[in-house]
Amino acid sequence: MSERYSRQELFTGIGLEGQRKIGSKHVLVIGAGALGTGSAEALVRAGVGKLTIVDRDYVEWSNLQRQQLYAESDALDRLPKAVAAKNRLSAINSDVDIMAHVMDVSVEELEQLVDDVDVVIDATDNFDVRMIINDVAQKQKVPWIYGACVGSYGVTFTILPGETPCLACLLETVPMGGMTCDTVGIISPAVQMVVSYQVTEALKILVEDYDALRKKLVSFDLWKNEHVAINVDKIKKESCLSCGKDRTYPNLDRKNQTKTAVLCGRDTVQIRPSKLMERDLEQLATVLAAQGGKVDRNPYLVSFITDDHRLVIFKDGRVLIHGTKDISEAKTLYYRYLG
Amino acid sequence: MNVIVNGEHVEIPKNVATVSNLLQHFELDQKVVIVEWNATILEKADHQETRVSDGDRIEIVHFVGGG
Numbered sequence A: 001m002s003e004r005y006s007r008q009e010l011f012t013g014i015g016l017e018g019q020r021k022i023g024s025k026h027v028l029v030i031g032a033g034a035l036g037t038g039s040a041e042a043l044v045r046a047g048v049g050k051l052t053i054v055d056r057d058y059v060e061w062s063n064l065q066r067q068q069l070y071a072e073s074d075a076l077d078r079l080p081k082a083v084a085a086k087n088r089l090s091a092i093n094s095d096v097d098i099m100a101h102v103m104d105v106s107v108e109e110l111e112q113l114v115d116d117v118d119v120v121i122d123a124t125d126n127f128d129v130r131m132i133i134n135d136v137a138q139k140q141k142v143p144w145i146y147g148a149c150v151g152s153y154g155v156t157f158t159i160l161p162g163e164t165p166c167l168a169c170l171l172e173t174v175p176m177g178g179m180t181c182d183t184v185g186i187i188s189p190a191v192q193m194v195v196s197y198q199v200t201e202a203l204k205i206l207v208e209d210y211d212a213l214r215k216k217l218v219s220f221d222l223w224k225n226e227h228v229a230i231n232v233d234k235i236k237k238e239s240c241l242s243c244g245k246d247r248t249y250p251n252l253d254r255k256n257q258t259k260t261a262v263l264c265g266r267d268t269v270q271i272r273p274s275k276l277m278e279r280d281l282e283q284l285a286t287v288l289a290a291q292g293g294k295v296d297r298n299p300y301l302v303s304f305i306t307d308d309h310r311l312v313i314f315k316d317g318r319v320l321i322h323g324t325k326d327i328s329e330a331k332t333l334y335y336r337y338l339g
Numbered sequence B: 001m002n003v004i005v006n007g008e009h010v011e012i013p014k015n016v017a018t019v020s021n022l023l024q025h026f027e028l029d030q031k032v033v034i035v036e037w038n039a040t041i042l043e044k045a046d047h048q049e050t051r052v053s054d055g056d057r058i059e060i061v062h063f064v065g066g067g
Protein backbone atom coordinates (compact mmCIF):
# COMPACT_ATOMS: atom_id res chain seq x y z
CA MET A 1 0.00 0.00 0.00
CA SER A 2 2.70 2.52 0.96
CA GLU A 3 4.33 1.87 -2.43
CA ARG A 4 1.28 3.00 -4.34
CA TYR A 5 2.00 6.74 -4.43
CA SER A 6 5.77 6.58 -3.94
CA ARG A 7 6.62 8.22 -7.29
CA GLN A 8 4.26 11.07 -6.62
CA GLU A 9 5.59 11.53 -3.08
CA LEU A 10 9.13 11.74 -4.47
CA PHE A 11 8.05 14.62 -6.68
CA THR A 12 8.99 17.83 -4.82
CA GLY A 13 5.80 19.67 -5.71
CA ILE A 14 3.78 17.08 -3.81
CA GLY A 15 5.83 15.12 -1.23
CA LEU A 16 4.39 13.09 1.65
CA GLU A 17 2.44 16.02 3.03
CA GLY A 18 0.99 16.86 -0.38
CA GLN A 19 -0.04 13.26 -0.89
CA ARG A 20 -1.80 13.29 2.47
CA LYS A 21 -3.69 16.41 1.40
CA ILE A 22 -4.66 14.90 -1.96
CA GLY A 23 -6.02 11.89 -0.08
CA SER A 24 -8.24 14.09 2.05
CA LYS A 25 -9.77 16.17 -0.76
CA HIS A 26 -12.89 15.95 -2.90
CA VAL A 27 -12.97 16.70 -6.65
CA LEU A 28 -16.13 17.13 -8.72
CA VAL A 29 -15.81 16.25 -12.41
CA ILE A 30 -18.73 17.54 -14.48
CA GLY A 31 -19.10 15.49 -17.63
CA ALA A 32 -17.80 12.00 -18.34
CA GLY A 33 -16.91 12.43 -22.00
CA ALA A 34 -13.36 12.76 -23.31
CA LEU A 35 -12.10 15.36 -20.83
CA GLY A 36 -14.02 13.92 -17.88
CA THR A 37 -12.80 10.35 -18.29
CA GLY A 38 -9.21 11.57 -18.70
CA SER A 39 -9.28 13.79 -15.61
CA ALA A 40 -11.15 11.28 -13.49
CA GLU A 41 -8.70 8.47 -14.28
CA ALA A 42 -5.66 10.65 -13.53
CA LEU A 43 -7.10 11.90 -10.23
CA VAL A 44 -8.22 8.48 -9.07
CA ARG A 45 -4.78 7.05 -9.86
CA ALA A 46 -3.25 10.00 -7.99
CA GLY A 47 -5.20 8.96 -4.90
CA VAL A 48 -7.71 11.77 -4.43
CA GLY A 49 -9.86 11.11 -1.36
CA LYS A 50 -13.22 11.42 -3.04
CA LEU A 51 -14.25 11.91 -6.65
CA THR A 52 -17.76 12.72 -7.85
CA ILE A 53 -18.50 12.35 -11.55
CA VAL A 54 -21.76 13.30 -13.24
CA ASP A 55 -23.00 12.84 -16.79
CA ARG A 56 -26.32 12.85 -18.62
CA ASP A 57 -25.47 10.56 -21.52
CA TYR A 58 -24.72 6.89 -22.22
CA VAL A 59 -21.78 5.19 -23.95
CA GLU A 60 -21.83 4.92 -27.74
CA TRP A 61 -19.36 3.44 -30.23
CA SER A 62 -18.14 6.85 -31.39
CA ASN A 63 -16.96 7.58 -27.83
CA LEU A 64 -14.42 4.74 -27.69
CA GLN A 65 -11.83 6.55 -29.84
CA ARG A 66 -11.03 8.98 -27.02
CA GLN A 67 -13.12 8.39 -23.89
CA GLN A 68 -10.58 6.33 -22.05
CA LEU A 69 -12.64 4.70 -19.31
CA TYR A 70 -14.99 2.88 -21.67
CA ALA A 71 -14.83 -0.51 -23.36
CA GLU A 72 -16.86 -2.07 -26.17
CA SER A 73 -19.10 -3.85 -23.68
CA ASP A 74 -20.21 -0.47 -22.27
CA ALA A 75 -21.30 0.68 -25.73
CA LEU A 76 -23.07 -2.63 -26.40
CA ASP A 77 -24.94 -2.35 -23.09
CA ARG A 78 -25.62 1.38 -23.60
CA LEU A 79 -24.46 1.94 -20.04
CA PRO A 80 -24.84 5.47 -18.69
CA LYS A 81 -21.39 7.08 -18.79
CA ALA A 82 -21.45 7.84 -15.07
CA VAL A 83 -22.10 4.17 -14.28
CA ALA A 84 -19.49 2.81 -16.70
CA ALA A 85 -16.97 5.38 -15.46
CA LYS A 86 -17.53 4.41 -11.85
CA ASN A 87 -17.09 0.70 -12.66
CA ARG A 88 -13.72 1.32 -14.27
CA LEU A 89 -12.53 3.89 -11.72
CA SER A 90 -13.34 1.55 -8.81
CA ALA A 91 -11.34 -1.21 -10.50
CA ILE A 92 -8.38 1.17 -10.91
CA ASN A 93 -8.30 2.36 -7.29
CA SER A 94 -10.59 0.85 -4.69
CA ASP A 95 -9.32 3.25 -2.00
CA VAL A 96 -11.01 6.23 -3.61
CA ASP A 97 -14.58 7.06 -2.63
CA ILE A 98 -16.25 7.38 -6.03
CA MET A 99 -19.71 8.89 -6.43
CA ALA A 100 -21.41 8.73 -9.82
CA HIS A 101 -24.65 10.43 -10.84
CA VAL A 102 -26.61 9.91 -14.05
CA MET A 103 -28.04 13.42 -14.31
CA ASP A 104 -28.28 16.58 -16.30
CA VAL A 105 -26.57 19.23 -14.24
CA SER A 106 -28.48 22.44 -13.79
CA VAL A 107 -28.57 25.04 -11.00
CA GLU A 108 -30.28 22.99 -8.31
CA GLU A 109 -28.16 19.88 -8.87
CA LEU A 110 -24.93 21.84 -9.00
CA GLU A 111 -25.58 23.82 -5.84
CA GLN A 112 -25.90 20.51 -4.00
CA LEU A 113 -23.00 18.78 -5.75
CA VAL A 114 -20.53 21.59 -5.04
CA ASP A 115 -21.07 21.41 -1.31
CA ASP A 116 -17.77 20.26 0.38
CA VAL A 117 -15.93 20.06 -2.97
CA ASP A 118 -12.34 21.40 -3.13
CA VAL A 119 -12.13 21.91 -6.90
CA VAL A 120 -14.46 21.48 -9.86
CA ILE A 121 -13.21 20.20 -13.21
CA ASP A 122 -15.18 21.40 -16.21
CA ALA A 123 -15.47 18.51 -18.64
CA THR A 124 -18.74 19.65 -20.18
CA ASP A 125 -19.49 20.26 -23.84
CA ASN A 126 -21.50 23.48 -23.75
CA PHE A 127 -21.47 27.02 -22.41
CA ASP A 128 -24.96 26.88 -20.88
CA VAL A 129 -23.74 24.59 -18.13
CA ARG A 130 -20.36 26.33 -17.88
CA MET A 131 -22.07 29.62 -17.06
CA ILE A 132 -24.00 27.87 -14.30
CA ILE A 133 -20.75 26.34 -12.98
CA ASN A 134 -19.23 29.81 -13.13
CA ASP A 135 -21.87 31.41 -10.94
CA VAL A 136 -22.21 28.54 -8.47
CA ALA A 137 -18.42 28.53 -8.08
CA GLN A 138 -18.39 32.28 -7.41
CA LYS A 139 -21.27 32.04 -4.96
CA GLN A 140 -19.80 29.12 -3.00
CA LYS A 141 -16.17 30.24 -3.51
CA VAL A 142 -14.96 27.02 -5.09
CA PRO A 143 -12.13 27.04 -7.65
CA TRP A 144 -12.94 25.54 -11.04
CA ILE A 145 -10.95 24.75 -14.15
CA TYR A 146 -12.42 25.53 -17.55
CA GLY A 147 -11.25 23.22 -20.31
CA ALA A 148 -12.43 22.57 -23.86
CA CYS A 149 -11.14 21.14 -27.10
CA VAL A 150 -12.10 20.65 -30.71
CA GLY A 151 -10.07 19.31 -33.64
CA SER A 152 -6.42 19.63 -32.58
CA TYR A 153 -7.11 22.79 -30.56
CA GLY A 154 -7.60 23.17 -26.83
CA VAL A 155 -8.09 25.99 -24.32
CA THR A 156 -8.07 26.12 -20.53
CA PHE A 157 -8.19 28.57 -17.63
CA THR A 158 -8.21 28.18 -13.86
CA ILE A 159 -10.77 30.34 -12.08
CA LEU A 160 -10.15 31.24 -8.44
CA PRO A 161 -13.09 33.16 -6.96
CA GLY A 162 -11.92 36.47 -5.49
CA GLU A 163 -8.65 36.42 -7.45
CA THR A 164 -8.85 35.71 -11.14
CA PRO A 165 -11.42 36.99 -13.64
CA CYS A 166 -14.39 34.64 -13.99
CA LEU A 167 -15.60 33.07 -17.22
CA ALA A 168 -18.24 35.79 -17.65
CA CYS A 169 -15.46 38.44 -17.46
CA LEU A 170 -13.52 36.62 -20.17
CA LEU A 171 -16.40 35.90 -22.53
CA GLU A 172 -18.58 39.02 -22.11
CA THR A 173 -21.07 37.32 -24.42
CA VAL A 174 -21.75 33.62 -24.27
CA PRO A 175 -20.78 31.84 -27.49
CA MET A 176 -23.77 30.58 -29.45
CA GLY A 177 -24.53 26.87 -29.43
CA GLY A 178 -23.76 26.25 -33.10
CA MET A 179 -20.32 27.79 -32.86
CA THR A 180 -19.14 25.44 -30.20
CA CYS A 181 -20.44 22.18 -31.62
CA ASP A 182 -17.79 19.67 -32.51
CA THR A 183 -18.68 19.36 -36.15
CA VAL A 184 -15.00 19.24 -37.12
CA GLY A 185 -14.12 16.20 -35.03
CA ILE A 186 -11.44 15.77 -32.41
CA ILE A 187 -8.17 13.88 -31.96
CA SER A 188 -7.40 12.36 -28.60
CA PRO A 189 -3.99 14.07 -28.07
CA ALA A 190 -5.83 17.40 -27.97
CA VAL A 191 -8.05 15.95 -25.26
CA GLN A 192 -5.05 14.61 -23.33
CA MET A 193 -3.29 17.96 -23.49
CA VAL A 194 -6.24 19.78 -21.92
CA VAL A 195 -6.56 16.97 -19.36
CA SER A 196 -2.86 17.39 -18.48
CA TYR A 197 -3.35 21.10 -17.85
CA GLN A 198 -6.55 20.63 -15.87
CA VAL A 199 -5.28 17.78 -13.69
CA THR A 200 -1.97 19.52 -12.94
CA GLU A 201 -3.79 22.69 -11.90
CA ALA A 202 -6.16 20.58 -9.79
CA LEU A 203 -3.22 18.86 -8.05
CA LYS A 204 -1.69 22.26 -7.22
CA ILE A 205 -5.01 23.32 -5.67
CA LEU A 206 -5.35 20.04 -3.77
CA VAL A 207 -1.86 20.37 -2.24
CA GLU A 208 -2.63 24.07 -1.62
CA ASP A 209 0.35 25.30 -3.66
CA TYR A 210 -1.51 28.33 -5.04
CA ASP A 211 1.69 30.14 -6.06
CA ALA A 212 2.37 27.38 -8.55
CA LEU A 213 -0.92 27.93 -10.43
CA ARG A 214 -0.49 28.97 -14.05
CA LYS A 215 -2.63 32.13 -13.81
CA LYS A 216 -2.79 32.52 -17.60
CA LEU A 217 -5.35 31.72 -20.23
CA VAL A 218 -3.71 29.09 -22.40
CA SER A 219 -4.51 27.64 -25.79
CA PHE A 220 -2.71 25.34 -28.19
CA ASP A 221 -3.09 23.76 -31.58
CA LEU A 222 -1.15 20.52 -31.77
CA TRP A 223 -1.57 20.19 -35.54
CA LYS A 224 -0.57 23.78 -36.32
CA ASN A 225 2.20 23.74 -33.69
CA GLU A 226 0.90 26.78 -31.84
CA HIS A 227 0.93 27.62 -28.17
CA VAL A 228 -0.42 30.82 -26.62
CA ALA A 229 -0.53 31.98 -23.00
CA ILE A 230 -2.10 35.32 -22.10
CA ASN A 231 -2.16 37.10 -18.76
CA VAL A 232 -5.81 38.08 -18.38
CA ASP A 233 -5.73 39.69 -14.89
CA LYS A 234 -6.79 43.05 -16.35
CA ILE A 235 -9.95 41.50 -17.81
CA LYS A 236 -11.49 41.10 -14.35
CA LYS A 237 -14.41 43.50 -14.25
CA GLU A 238 -15.74 45.26 -11.17
CA SER A 239 -19.05 45.51 -13.01
CA CYS A 240 -19.24 41.74 -13.68
CA LEU A 241 -22.62 40.40 -12.56
CA SER A 242 -21.07 37.04 -11.66
CA CYS A 243 -17.92 38.10 -9.75
CA GLY A 244 -18.07 41.92 -9.40
CA LYS A 245 -19.12 44.01 -6.46
CA ASP A 246 -22.83 44.19 -7.34
CA ARG A 247 -23.12 40.59 -8.35
CA THR A 248 -26.52 39.03 -9.01
CA TYR A 249 -25.43 35.62 -10.37
CA PRO A 250 -27.59 35.94 -13.52
CA ASN A 251 -26.84 32.38 -14.60
CA LEU A 252 -28.54 30.97 -11.51
CA ASP A 253 -31.84 32.59 -12.45
CA ARG A 254 -34.36 29.83 -13.05
CA LYS A 255 -35.94 31.83 -15.89
CA ASN A 256 -32.74 31.41 -17.88
CA GLN A 257 -32.81 27.64 -17.68
CA THR A 258 -33.74 25.54 -20.63
CA LYS A 259 -35.84 22.41 -20.45
CA THR A 260 -34.78 21.34 -23.92
CA ALA A 261 -31.30 21.25 -25.39
CA VAL A 262 -29.87 20.29 -28.76
CA LEU A 263 -26.84 18.11 -28.05
CA CYS A 264 -23.67 19.27 -29.74
CA GLY A 265 -22.93 17.59 -33.08
CA ARG A 266 -25.13 14.66 -32.11
CA ASP A 267 -28.38 15.10 -34.08
CA THR A 268 -30.07 14.69 -30.70
CA VAL A 269 -32.46 16.72 -28.55
CA GLN A 270 -32.70 16.30 -24.79
CA ILE A 271 -36.00 16.99 -23.09
CA ARG A 272 -35.97 17.45 -19.34
CA PRO A 273 -39.34 17.20 -17.61
CA SER A 274 -40.17 20.26 -15.52
CA LYS A 275 -40.13 18.11 -12.43
CA LEU A 276 -37.61 15.31 -12.09
CA MET A 277 -39.23 11.97 -11.42
CA GLU A 278 -38.36 8.35 -11.05
CA ARG A 279 -39.71 6.42 -14.01
CA ASP A 280 -40.73 2.79 -13.70
CA LEU A 281 -38.66 1.52 -16.61
CA GLU A 282 -40.13 -1.96 -16.65
CA GLN A 283 -43.67 -0.68 -16.98
CA LEU A 284 -42.58 1.90 -19.55
CA ALA A 285 -40.92 -0.80 -21.67
CA THR A 286 -44.18 -2.76 -21.71
CA VAL A 287 -46.23 0.30 -22.70
CA LEU A 288 -43.81 1.25 -25.47
CA ALA A 289 -43.60 -2.30 -26.83
CA ALA A 290 -47.40 -2.24 -27.21
CA GLN A 291 -47.06 0.83 -29.49
CA GLY A 292 -44.83 -1.04 -31.94
CA GLY A 293 -41.14 -0.41 -32.47
CA LYS A 294 -38.16 -2.10 -30.88
CA VAL A 295 -37.66 -1.77 -27.14
CA ASP A 296 -34.45 -2.47 -25.20
CA ARG A 297 -33.90 -1.97 -21.51
CA ASN A 298 -31.08 -1.99 -18.96
CA PRO A 299 -31.33 -1.00 -15.28
CA TYR A 300 -30.72 2.67 -16.14
CA LEU A 301 -32.59 3.41 -19.36
CA VAL A 302 -35.04 2.26 -21.99
CA SER A 303 -34.25 2.55 -25.70
CA PHE A 304 -37.18 2.72 -28.10
CA ILE A 305 -36.68 2.64 -31.87
CA THR A 306 -39.41 3.93 -34.19
CA ASP A 307 -39.20 4.40 -37.97
CA ASP A 308 -36.84 7.38 -38.11
CA HIS A 309 -35.99 8.11 -34.50
CA ARG A 310 -34.67 6.54 -31.38
CA LEU A 311 -35.86 7.63 -27.96
CA VAL A 312 -33.78 6.92 -24.89
CA ILE A 313 -35.60 7.37 -21.59
CA PHE A 314 -33.64 7.64 -18.36
CA LYS A 315 -34.84 6.76 -14.87
CA ASP A 316 -34.81 10.44 -13.83
CA GLY A 317 -37.37 11.23 -16.53
CA ARG A 318 -35.05 12.76 -19.12
CA VAL A 319 -35.45 11.71 -22.72
CA LEU A 320 -32.90 11.86 -25.52
CA ILE A 321 -34.47 11.97 -28.97
CA HIS A 322 -31.97 10.86 -31.59
CA GLY A 323 -32.38 11.59 -35.28
CA THR A 324 -33.43 15.24 -35.04
CA LYS A 325 -32.05 18.68 -34.21
CA ASP A 326 -35.52 20.20 -34.32
CA ILE A 327 -36.86 20.93 -30.83
CA SER A 328 -40.51 21.06 -31.89
CA GLU A 329 -40.26 17.75 -33.75
CA ALA A 330 -38.59 16.26 -30.67
CA LYS A 331 -41.40 17.55 -28.46
CA THR A 332 -44.01 16.04 -30.77
CA LEU A 333 -42.34 12.64 -30.46
CA TYR A 334 -41.97 13.07 -26.71
CA TYR A 335 -45.68 13.74 -26.21
CA ARG A 336 -46.74 11.08 -28.72
CA TYR A 337 -44.99 8.28 -26.89
CA LEU A 338 -44.49 9.57 -23.37
CA GLY A 339 -47.09 12.30 -22.88
CA MET B 1 2.65 43.93 -43.79
CA ASN B 2 4.38 41.42 -41.53
CA VAL B 3 3.11 40.74 -38.03
CA ILE B 4 3.75 38.05 -35.44
CA VAL B 5 0.58 36.14 -34.61
CA ASN B 6 0.73 33.47 -31.91
CA GLY B 7 4.51 33.39 -32.24
CA GLU B 8 4.59 32.95 -36.03
CA HIS B 9 5.58 35.59 -38.58
CA VAL B 10 2.69 36.07 -40.98
CA GLU B 11 2.25 38.27 -44.04
CA ILE B 12 -1.13 39.97 -44.04
CA PRO B 13 -2.83 41.95 -46.81
CA LYS B 14 -2.84 45.77 -46.77
CA ASN B 15 -6.59 46.01 -46.19
CA VAL B 16 -6.11 44.55 -42.72
CA ALA B 17 -5.92 47.82 -40.79
CA THR B 18 -7.33 46.99 -37.36
CA VAL B 19 -7.51 44.10 -34.90
CA SER B 20 -11.14 43.56 -36.01
CA ASN B 21 -9.95 43.19 -39.62
CA LEU B 22 -7.27 40.78 -38.48
CA LEU B 23 -9.86 38.60 -36.73
CA GLN B 24 -11.94 38.60 -39.94
CA HIS B 25 -8.82 37.69 -41.91
CA PHE B 26 -8.27 34.63 -39.71
CA GLU B 27 -12.02 33.83 -39.73
CA LEU B 28 -12.20 34.35 -35.98
CA ASP B 29 -14.69 37.25 -36.10
CA GLN B 30 -17.64 34.97 -35.28
CA LYS B 31 -15.81 33.50 -32.29
CA VAL B 32 -15.39 34.79 -28.78
CA VAL B 33 -11.72 35.75 -28.49
CA ILE B 34 -9.18 37.32 -26.16
CA VAL B 35 -6.55 39.40 -27.96
CA GLU B 36 -3.21 40.56 -26.60
CA TRP B 37 -1.65 43.29 -28.73
CA ASN B 38 2.01 44.16 -28.11
CA ALA B 39 1.78 42.78 -24.56
CA THR B 40 -1.40 44.76 -23.83
CA ILE B 41 -4.63 42.90 -23.35
CA LEU B 42 -7.47 44.46 -25.33
CA GLU B 43 -11.05 44.98 -24.27
CA LYS B 44 -13.42 43.61 -26.90
CA ALA B 45 -14.67 47.16 -27.50
CA ASP B 46 -11.12 48.18 -28.52
CA HIS B 47 -10.76 45.69 -31.37
CA GLN B 48 -12.29 48.16 -33.83
CA GLU B 49 -10.00 51.07 -33.04
CA THR B 50 -6.73 49.25 -32.43
CA ARG B 51 -4.59 49.66 -35.54
CA VAL B 52 -2.29 46.89 -36.70
CA SER B 53 1.19 47.91 -37.83
CA ASP B 54 4.24 46.19 -39.23
CA GLY B 55 6.08 44.13 -36.60
CA ASP B 56 3.16 44.02 -34.13
CA ARG B 57 3.11 41.04 -31.83
CA ILE B 58 -0.42 39.68 -31.46
CA GLU B 59 -1.66 36.74 -29.44
CA ILE B 60 -5.17 35.39 -30.00
CA VAL B 61 -7.04 32.81 -27.93
CA HIS B 62 -10.50 31.75 -29.03
CA PHE B 63 -13.02 29.92 -26.88
CA VAL B 64 -14.43 26.55 -27.86
CA GLY B 65 -17.07 24.45 -26.17
CA GLY B 66 -16.33 20.79 -26.87
CA GLY B 67 -15.12 18.42 -24.26
Ligand SMILES: [Zn+2]
Binding pocket: A165, A166, A167, A168, A169, A170, A236, A237, A240, A241, A242, A243, A244
Ligand atom coordinates in the same frame (compact mmCIF):
# COMPACT_ATOMS: atom_id res chain seq x y z
ZN1 LIG C 1 -16.54 38.01 -13.63
